[in-house]
Amino acid sequence: MSSLLQGVNLYLIGMMGVGKTTVGRLLAKELGYGFVDTDHVIAQATGKSINQLFAQEGEAGFRQLESDVLSQVCAFTKLTIATGGGIVLRRENWGYLHHGLIVWLDAPVELIYSRLAEDTTRPLLEDVDPQGKLRSLLEQRTPLYSQADLHITEREGDTPEDIAKRILEGIPGILKKAVSH
Numbered sequence: 001m002s003s004l005l006q007g008v009n010l011y012l013i014g015m016m017g018v019g020k021t022t023v024g025r026l027l028a029k030e031l032g033y034g035f036v037d038t039d040h041v042i043a044q045a046t047g048k049s050i051n052q053l054f055a056q057e058g059e060a061g062f063r064q065l066e067s068d069v070l071s072q073v074c075a076f077t078k079l080t081i082a083t084g085g086g087i088v089l090r091r092e093n094w095g096y097l098h099h100g101l102i103v104w105l106d107a108p109v110e111l112i113y114s115r116l117a118e119d120t121t122r123p124l125l126e127d128v129d130p131q132g133k134l135r136s137l138l139e140q141r142t143p144l145y146s147q148a149d150l151h152i153t154e155r156e157g158d159t160p161e162d163i164a165k166r167i168l169e170g171i172p173g174i175l176k177k178a179v180s181h
């Protein structure tokens with residue numbers, strides 16, 4: 001598989017809680033790729049948590065850092081990159097994402113919520129109605145996530161390994177599409 005990919009980067013996009021970070025790490029291992037998580041790079045570079053950055057710089061400040069990291073990361077090859085759920089919001093980011101193959105991890109809001117109900121590290125979910133917030137973010141972002149090359153829908157009970165396997169199975173099909181265009 002990794003020879004088929006010829007070093008092309010894989011970008012995982014999708015809502016918070018779909019498992020981009022978890023599955024991305026597994027995929028990288030399977031492919032013999034490096035693994036990068038844009039949130040992790042931002043936290044390392046600034047010495048601040050995502051919560052602190054949202055509180056101190058606002059969402060706009062965080063989005064600028066996210067674009068800066070993406071623009072740097074896309075200069076490298078042989079990477080699996082777990083992005084933050086909102087990376088799709090800025091048009092300029094798509095120019096970077098399209099340097100590689102883009103995989104949309106998609107899951108029902110109920111499943112996402114069950115995974116993140118106790119989580120305190122997603123500032124956008126600090127809302128009186130976190131499930132409603134997830135629903136409205138998903139509605140707003142679906143047309144953007146739909147621009148991915150591969151769409152993987154998760155079902156309850158799918159393990160990260162199952163999802164990584166389905167992504168690997170989907171890659172040959174999207175590579176063929178890229179060649180035939």
Ligand SMILES: Nc1ncnc2c1ncn2[C@@H]1O[C@H](COP(=O)(O)OP(=O)(O)O)[C@@H](O)[C@H]1O
Pocket residue numbers: 014015016017018019020021022023082115116158159160163
């Ligand atoms: N397939 C899965 N099944 C069960 N729990 C999962 C699965 N994928 C991720 N998780 C859990 O859900 C939470 C969010 O996962 P994470 O990888 O951080 O998602 P993202 O990076 O998309 O926000 C974590 O607690 C993680 O352990």
Ligand SMILES: O=C(O)C1=C[C@@H](OP(=O)(O)O)[C@@H](O)[C@H](O)C1
Pocket residue numbers: 014015016017020021039050083084085086087121122123124
């Ligand atoms: O959906 C979003 O806007 C965000 C998702 C988070 O990353 P994950 O998708 O890895 O949770 C993180 O970047 C930040 O809290 C904002």
Ligand SMILES: [Mg+2]
Pocket residue numbers: 020021037039082083084
């Ligand atoms: Mg993540």
